[in-house]
Amino acid sequence: MEKIILRDIPDLDNIDVYVANGGYSSLKKVIAEMTPDQVIDEVKKSGLRGRGGACFSTGMKWSFMPKGNEKPKFLCCNGDESEPGSFKDREIFEKNPHQFIEGALIAAYAMGIGAVYTYIRGEYWKWFNIMEKSVADAYKKGFIGKNLFGSNFSVEMYNHMGAGAYICGEETSLMNSLEGKRGYPRVKPPFPAVSGMWGNPTTINNIETLANVPAIINKGGEWFSKIGDPRQPGTLLFGVSGDVNKPGVYELPTGIPLMELINDHCGGVKDGKEIKMVIPGGSSMPPLTREECLIAKMDNESLKEVGSMIGTAGVIVMAEGTDVVDVIRRVTKFYYHESCGQCTPCREGCGWMLKVLNRIMDGSGRKSDLDLLISVAENIEGNTICALGDAAAWPVKHAVRKFRKDFEAKIKDDTPLPVLNKVHGLRESDEYDTITFQSEQEVVEGLIGTVQELSQNEDVKRFSS
Numbered sequence: 359m360e361k362i363i364l365r366d367i368p369d370l371d372n373i374d375v376y377v378a379n380g381g382y383s384s385l386k387k388v389i390a391e392m393t394p395d396q397v398i399d400e401v402k403k404s405g406l407r408g409r410g411g412a413c414f415s416t417g418m419k420w421s422f423m424p425k426g427n428e429k430p431k432f433l434c435c436n437g438d439e440s441e442p443g444s445f446k447d448r449e450i451f452e453k454n455p456h457q458f459i460e461g462a463l464i465a466a467y468a469m470g471i472g473a474v475y476t477y478i479r480g481e482y483w484k485w486f487n488i489m490e491k492s493v494a495d496a497y498k499k500g501f502i503g504k505n506l507f508g509s510n511f512s513v514e515m516y517n518h519m520g521a522g523a524y525i526c527g528e529e530t531s532l533m534n535s536l537e538g539k540r541g542y543p544r545v546k547p548p549f550p551a552v553s554g555m556w557g558n559p560t561t562i563n564n565i566e567t568l569a570n571v572p573a574i575i576n577k578g579g580e581w582f583s584k585i586g587d588p589r590q591p592g593t594l595l596f597g598v599s600g601d602v603n604k605p606g607v608y609e610l611p612t613g614i615p616l617m618e619l620i621n622d623h624c625g626g627v628k629d630g631k632e633i634k635m636v637i638p639g640g641s642s643m644p645p646l647t648r649e650e651c652l653i654a655k656m657d658n659e660s661l662k663e664v665g666s667m668i669g670t671a672g673v674i675v676m677a678e679g680t681d682v683v684d685v686i687r688r689v690t691k692f693y694y695h696e697s698c699g700q701c702t703p704c705r706e707g708c709g710w711m712l713k714v715l716n717r718i719m720d721g722s723g724r725k726s727d728l729d730l731l732i733s734v735a736e737n738i739e740g741n742t743i744c745a746l747g748d749a750a751a752w753p754v755k756h757a758v759r760k761f762r763k764d765f766e767a768k769i770k771d772d773t774p775l776p777v778l779n780k781v782h783g784l785r786e787s788d789e790y791d792t793i794t795f796q797s798e799q800e801v802v803e804g805l806i807g808t809v810q811e812l813s814q815n816e817d818v819k820r821f822s823s
């Protein structure tokens with residue numbers, strides 16, 4: 359199949375090679391021949407859905423931007439790429455940066471945007487430097503700047519490095535970070551199209567999403583809509599890692615069977631082993647069992663049928679022999695560490711899940727811990743400002759449900775139940791510290807004492823009467 363983004367052309371990162379292969383002709387075409395609304399319609403027709411995880415229709419998102427020019431408008435290109443298992447956007451920065459830049463400029467034209475920011479993951483120095491050079495080269499050739507191709511359309515483009523926080527990939531947190539503030543997600547509504555960067559209309563798109571746009575303009579929305587699964591057409595950049603013989607980034611049509619991806623493209627599972635578990639779309643997606651892998655197809659709607667989602671298409675393959683409980687504990691540790699702490703369910707719940715998983719790993723877990731984990735996860739899910747809470751809850755909840763036997767195997771029935779006075783600490787190395795907590799009886803006695811004390815307090819008496 360012909361690739362759309364990771365095209366087999368040597369040195370495509372070089373602007374001259376890119377131009378010689380039709381590069382920037384789609385930008386020229388939209389400016390010379392199409393109105394902004396026609397561009398949005400073409401993207402709608404293509405069926406392109408966002409590649410940043412939520413799979414939202416790109417054309418629809420662009421149409422939410424207000425039409426007038428009363429306020430400045432912004433485009434933020436999301437290259438934060440911090441989800442464990444995701445490493446496909448850096449491949450675009452490295453192999454075909456100008457196709458992404460061209461896509462972003464077309465998006466800016468379609469929405470009447472005057473400034474484009476590319477937010478790049480804090481650890482991606484190499485790719486940041488590539489982007490700095492690529493943007494400078496595009497300015498020199500006259501593809502970015504004032505009055506492009508003699509039109510009245512002008513646009514500026516800037517690269518911005520994050521400081522290495524996963525939460526800054528969340529779109530509203532990203533905008534706060536770009537504005538120089540702490541990377542706290544904002545409450546929605548208002549949505550970014552109404553009030554985004556500095557209170558102005560803003561669209562946020564993933565790098566891969568935008569890199570598809572020049573081909574859609576060049577070959578037409580209808581052509582794109584016929585590639586792969588019609589419910590999420592196009593190709594995906596599958597970043598495959600873990601126990602496969604040939605890990606890497608593979609551009610393939612959506613809807614490809616998971617086993618075809620693993621066996622035909624990634625050289626099969628290491629040492630000829632069976633699959634134990636696969637996380638199909640970055641670590642926040644519900645994991646798949648071996649049986650589910652056999653029937654799973656790699657697009658969002660098909661994956662929903664087996665209880666997962668495509669996310670960022672970061673596929674983590676784990677062979678038999680993998681300690682599922684330890685994997686989920688490690689994943690939970692990541693989300694606990696990255697929680698920004700604004701909402702109680704996420705801030706506390708991630709820590710609680712980690713404590714429970716730590717004690718199960720240590721052999722001091724108890725049978726009721728499994729239902730406790732599901733209960734904590736379900737109380738995080740849907741109750742937070744941003745989706746990091748869901749991202750932390752889903753792997754735990756679904757792994758306990760699907761791999762319950764693996765969890766139970768670590769729980770000794772003779773574990774003393776009521777008193778748990780040692781809980782493992784939560785931070786940094788795997789050699790975590792030990793923190794001593796009160797016994798449950800002491801906690802209950804303490805609480806009763808506090809309530810009794812409070813009931814005697816004069817202010818409390820006055821307030822409650």
Ligand SMILES: Cc1cc2nc3c(=O)[nH]c(=O)nc-3n(C[C@H](O)[C@H](O)[C@H](O)COP(=O)(O)O)c2cc1C
Binds near residue numbers: 438439528529
């Ligand atoms: C915690 C969290 C982290 C995220 N990280 C990224 C990221 O690194 N890159 C990305 O494109 N989207 C990320 N997203 C999704 C963005 O909020 C947003 O939906 C996306 O950038 C929109 O682009 P798209 O419509 O082109 O997919 C993240 C979401 C959450 C909740």
Ligand code: SF4
Binds near residue numbers: 542543742747
């Ligand atoms: S869900 Fe977590 S990361 Fe998101 S705003 Fe709330 S505390 Fe912060």
